[in-house]
Amino acid sequence: MTRPTAARRSTIDRTQTRAAWILILPFLIVFLLAFIVPLGYAAYLSGFTSQLVGGEVFSGLTNYTRALQDPQFYAGLSRVALFLFVQVPIMLIAALALALALDTGRVRASKAARLLIFLPYAIPSVVATLMWGYLYGNDFGLITQLFELIGLPGPDLLDKSNIVGSTMNIVCWEFIGYNMIILYAALRVIPTELYEAAEIDGANQFRIAWSIKIPAIRQALILTVIFSIIGSFQLFNEPNLLYNIAPNSVGTDFSPNLYAYNIAFKNQDVNYAAAIAFLLGIVIVIISIVVQSVVNRRERNS
Amino acid sequence: MTRTRKAMVLGAAALVSALTLAGCSPAAQNDDSSNATTYTQDEIDKALSTPTELTFWTWVPDVQKEVDLFEAKYPNIKVTVVNTTGGTQQYPKLRAAIKAGEGAPDVAQIEYQYLSSFRQTGSLSDLTQFGADEHKSDYVDWIWNQVADDKGVWAVPQDSGPMGNLYRTDIWAAAGLEGPPSTWDEFAEQAAEIRSKTDSYIADLPGNDPGQMMGLFWQAGAKPFSYDGDKTVSINLNSPEATKVVAFWQDLIQKDLVATDPDFADEWYQGLARGKYASWQVAAWGPLFLQGTAKDTSGLWNAAKLPQWNAGEDVSGNWGGSTDAVLAGSDNQIAAYELAKFINTDEESALLLANDQFLFPTTTATLKNPDFVDQESEFYGGQKVNEFFAGVSTTVDKDFQWLPFMDFVYSSYNETVGAAISDKADMVSALDDWQNAVQEYATQQGFTVQ
Incomplete structure (x- = not known):
């Protein structure tokens, strides 16, 4: 049957x-x-050692052990880790705050506001970095001139000690709007009956945001977190362009990606660069899995 | 001698092909040996009248003008110009194309200091086979030494950068100084005067320009590198001469008498235009560059010789300039060489390069051409700047070599000496760090370091 x-x-x-x-x-x-x-192909390349004299020889994991002992690789990793723990939270909190503010419907000209906040993301990061580099300028930059206007010495924003912060600022400026749009879109799909019910129960806008909106867009938030993690580890454009403006502050190893690029094209060692790129990929995978499993565990608990 | 060898090779080739026809032996081995001999005029003429397509990688703006002249003279040869925007962008692409065995151009612009790196990979054609060595006397001697050695001629010189000192006459006057420094000691004294009596620094020493530092080393008589064209290099970056240069600038920087802004960046352009730096120790391509950057200061500048290490001497160094090289992988060797040669030595084309593209000439003919040297420049108060630098070109030290991996040497400079400049730190010990880093890289890359 x-x-x-x-x-x-x-x-x-x-x-x-x-x-x-x-x-x-x-x-x-x-x-x-x-x-x-x-x-x-990259995996294949990373298994060889090449010399300008003598050519390529198979060398197994030599490139990987070399990378694991390379202080410049770790320096780059720790800088992007700093991005992860400082820049990513600032950026996402700002994006969330803006998305919530726009979603209340109390902002005037909210369409224009949305567009303005999103605009930096539409500007290529090359242009954005060059523009900020110009603003940061030590003698004639706008920021310095503003400081001098009120009689204070301008900060050297392209100095070695400030360059990480200055880069974080550029990245925030570029991506707050992008993350805001993702979160805002998620907010729009929440059924409005929930807000009405909450308002009848006497909840104010903050309470609604905290108890209804944020939990409801949890998935979107996780998405932006994961994207941002990957984004910070892949940091490349901004330091690569800032290198032209402040070469001695940025250096060749600012981020692991920039380091791999410089090894491949300045040191002409494609094989070692492939190994660095692979290790970086593994680090990103591990961190993404950790974040996701932490989030999932919390979800199960709650 | 070479002609006879050529005849013998041809004879041998004929014999071998006869044998092949008879089915006796393969005929492939003779290709290499025939490359080492000189082509006859007939062969050259034949190649130039055969329809041929050439690819030319360069970043000279509007080079199509010179290429048009070439195509007008040799109508059967079509040249595709690819503007690669700059050396930094071009070299990785060129290396990748060479490695891949396809996509490389027939002729490529290459800066003097990078020729060794392409020689080391066997990527450049020895131009002796086209009779290039006969043109030795057409060039300023130090420039010829940059493209040729006892093993061959590796490129056709295109432009050069003998160094001088561009300075602001008004700032010098404001500081109550009579004229530009003739020695580096005097430079240091004037640096203090200018700093105390005006708002300017005497100069800027960027932490990102190993090319300029190399020029200053060159002038001081340092011989930091040598390369035998094969596997042996010598690296002597912390020699007494180089240390003298670095220690001199370190002293001025630590006394805050010299600025340390990165060059060719926004702030630096502004600094030049607004008189933050009263002088610029720059190559012969500098005057026109400056004219475009600091328009408002027209008439206030003047060109002088570099300050000397020993009073009474007249020595300069070189900063920049480039060549056109024929790639060994090109299928149209003869036509490719003629293109490189024509663009840089044909009277009309060479003058165009000098006057329109502002590439400072390399041939003695152009350096004496009245259309070039007699121009008076308003920006420099009516000075004949071209004639001045043509004179400087004869004072450049004749023997300066490069390593076959200058990309690394330069990026390592920025991390060692360059970083010390920008931090106003110990540049002399940074020079040792640079030496060690380059030496370590050379060993790791399999070179024999002498």
Whole structure:
């Protein structure tokens, strides 16, 4: 009695599976060519040691052990870790605050405000960095001139001790709007009956935000956190461009990505660069998994 | 001698191909040996009248003008110009293309200090086979030494950068000084005067410009590098001559008599335009660059010789300049060489490069051409700046070599000596750090360090 149904289900399954594979095929091809193949090639490269004289020799994990003992690699990692623990929270809290403020509907010209806040993300990071570099300028930059206007000496924002903070500021400026849009979109899908109910119960806007809105956009928040983690570890454009403005403050190892780039193209050591890139990838995967599992555990507990 | 060898090789090739026809032996081995000989005029003429397509990588703005002249003279040769925007952008691409074995150009612009790096990988054609060595006397001698050695000629010189001292006459007058410093000792004395009597620094020493520092080393008679074209290098960055230069500037920097802003950056452009720096120790390409950057100060500048280490001497160094090299992988060697040669030595083309693109010339002919040297520059108070630097070019030390990995040497400079400059820290010990870093890299890359 059950046999005919099972047979029918399996033919449906089969045609469906085939359709699914065909639909997914374009993606798979691109994924394979643009992601898996280069990744495999990088892994292959990282197994060799190359010399300008003598060429390439297979060297197993030598590049990895070298990277694990490389103080410049750790210096870059610790700088992006600083980004993770300082810049990411500042950026996300600001984005959340703006999204909540816009969502209350009490902001005038909220459409224009949304656009203005989002605008920096639409500006290429190259332009943004050059612009900020100009503002930071020690003698003739706008910030210095403002300080001098009120009779204070201008801070040297491109100095070695300030460059990390100055870079964080640029990254915040670029990505607050982007994160704000993700969170704002998530806020818009919350059913408004919940707010009405809460208001009837006497909750004010802060209470609504804290007890309804934030828990409701939890998934979106997690998404922005994960994106930001990956983003900070992949920091490259901003320090690479700031290098032209403040070469001695930024250095070649500001972030692990910049370090790998400089090793590949200035030191001409593609193999070691591949190993650094792989190690960085592993670090990102581990941290992303840790964050997700912490979040999931909390979710299960609550 | 070479002609006869060529004949013999041709004869041998004919014999081998006869044998191949008879089915006796393969004919492939002779290609390499024929490369080492000189081409005959007939072969060159034939190559230039055969329809050929060339690719030319360069970052000279509007070089199409010179290429058009070449194409007008050799209508069968089509040249595709690829503007690579700059050396830093071009070299990685060029290396990748060479490694991949395809996509590399026939002719590429390469700066003097990077020629060794492409020689080391066997990527440059020895231009002796086209008779390039016969043109030795057409060039200023130190420039020729930059492209040729006893093993071959590796590129055609394009432009050069003999160094002088551009200074603001008004600031000098405001400080009550008679004229520009003739020695570095005098430079130090004037630095103090200018700092105390005006709002300016006498100069800026950027922590990001190893090229300028190399020029100053060059003038001081330092020989930091040598390379035998194969595997042996010598590295002597902390020699007494180089240490003297670094210690001199360190003293001025620590007394706050010299600024330390990174050059070719916003703040520095402003500094030049607004008189933060009263002078600039720069190459012959500097005057025109400055004219564009500091328009409002027209008429206030003057060009002088670099201060000397010993009174009465007249020595300069070089900063910058580049060449056009023929890639060994090019299938159109003869045409490629003719392109490189034509652009830089044809009278009209060379004058165009000098006057329109402001590339400071390398051939004695252009350096004497009245259309070039007789120009009076309003920006420099009517001084004939080209003629002045043409004179400086004859005083550049003739023997200065580079390492086959200057990318690393320069980026390492920024991290050692450059960082010390920007931190106003101990530059002399940073010089030792630089020496050690470069030495370590050379050893790690398999070079024999002497």
